[in-house]
Amino acid sequence: MDPATTPTTGAPPDPGDGRRPGYLYRQVAAYLAAHPDQVLKVGEITTAIAARSTGAVFEALKKMAAAGYATHHTGPHRFQITQAGINAAGTMPPPAPRAPRQGRGTGRRQPVTRPNGDLYFPRKLAGATDVDVLRRLRDKRIPVLLYGPPGTGKTALVEAAFPDLLTVAGTGDTVVEDFLGNFIPLPDGGFEFVYGPLVTAMREGRALLVDDATLIPPKVLAVLYPAMDGRRVITIPGYRNERVEAADGFYVIAGHNPGVHGAILTEALASRFDVHIEVTTDWDLARHLGVPRPAIEAAITLNADLAAGRVSWAPQLRELLGFTRVSKTLGAAAAVANLVGRAPQEDREHVLAALRARFGADITPLTLGKQR
Numbered sequence: 001m002d003p004a005t006t007p008t009t010g011a012p013p014d015p016g017d018g019r020r021p022g023y024l025y026r027q028v029a030a031y032l033a034a035h036p037d038q039v040l041k042v043g044e045i046t047t048a049i050a051a052r053s054t055g056a057v058f059e060a061l062k063k064m065a066a067a068g069y070a071t072h073h074t075g076p077h078r079f080q081i082t083q084a085g086i087n088a089a090g091t092m093p094p095p096a097p098r099a100p101r102q103g104r105g106t107g108r109r110q111p112v113t114r115p116n117g118d119l120y121f122p123r124k125l126a127g128a129t130d131v132d133v134l135r136r137l138r139d140k141r142i143p144v145l146l147y148g149p150p151g152t153g154k155t156a157l158v159e160a161a162f163p164d165l166l167t168v169a170g171t172g173d174t175v176v177e178d179f180l181g182n183f184i185p186l187p188d189g190g191f192e193f194v195y196g197p198l199v200t201a202m203r204e205g206r207a208l209l210v211d212d213a214t215l216i217p218p219k220v221l222a223v224l225y226p227a228m229d230g231r232r233v234i235t236i237p238g239y240r241n242e243r244v245e246a247a248d249g250f251y252v253i254a255g256h257n258p259g260v261h262g263a264i265l266t267e268a269l270a271s272r273f274d275v276h277i278e279v280t281t282d283w284d285l286a287r288h289l290g291v292p293r294p295a296i297e298a299a300i301t302l303n304a305d306l307a308a309g310r311v312s313w314a315p316q317l318r319e320l321l322g323f324t325r326v327s328k329t330l331g332a333a334a335a336v337a338n339l340v341g342r343a344p345q346e347d348r349e350h351v352l353a354a355l356r357a358r359f360g361a362d363i364t365p366l367t368l369g370k371q372r
Helices: 023-034 042-048 054-066 083-088 130-139 154-161 197-204 218-228 283-288 293-307 317-330 332-342 345-359
Strands: 070-073 078-081 144-147 166-169 181-185 191-195 207-211 233-236 242-245 251-256 275-278
Touching: 023 042, 023 054, 023 078, 023 083, 023 191, 042 054, 042 078, 054 070, 054 078, 054 166, 054 181, 054 197, 130 154, 130 251, 144 154, 154 207, 154 251, 166 197, 191 197, 197 207, 197 218, 197 233, 197 242, 218 233, 218 251, 283 293, 283 317, 293 317, 293 332, 293 345, 317 332, 332 345
Parallel strands: 144 251, 144 275, 166 207, 207 251
Antiparallel strands: 070 078, 181 191, 233 242
């Protein structure tokens, strides 16, 4: 029988209907366990296990990372199984804890641990910290759009604020099924419907981040709108027209990178978010985290040029932290050369000039040379 023609019951599948709850998670965990020395991209894992939804695979991987079963590297998202994950043998971890509810901000400044183990240092916002403000807005069901250049910490902020976070990573190829879910084949020839992150977030009262939302086609994003308005109800057309109601705590937050090719902030999307918060690089934080002063000064200059429209790219906190790691590993000269190489070709001469003013004239992109 075609799985799409399964008789409508209006209820989620039960363990006795031939399906295998958690099957996709076990597939993902088994694949990582079979490649313990590799750091794998989400798309590579999706292709290898023949899964239909990259989003569903990504959520399984994040669940593993949150439990300590895998390490999570960003930019792009990559995962590697840990010894704890191997020992777990595909057993699913318990549900993630709900984010604490706070009627008023506490103004605390201590670092917050993200799911990948990295620390997030809260920043000032609206008389409190950004983490506290986002939690207060969630408590009042006020959706937020975070905007700013890539690498300024938008995703890190949301992960720090909401331990129960689910994520849809937006691209031009994102489809409705990445939000709602899809059927995946089982070894015995049957199918399992795996609910997408939107459905899971609604049912479990969790936060949902739509990252790079403005790269997603507007007709796909429209799946969010009935979940965000007063109805807080959606249906799953591809699966029995199942009705899904939002539980208390369900919350949508989105990220937007202005100036990125293909990013379009439509009026329909912008109007759904009552609060728009610009996220920029915190230079004081960069200093606190050990980024060398010349690199910060060059980045400040290039960001001023970016704001004036003279360049299309400037290093943000992500690139500066990468610079610091490379510098400690390969030396300052290699780190500077690598930073030049990260700049788009059309901006490279401008970036070179800014870096040469702080680091000296002998700078070229990091390039393989002759054999020694």
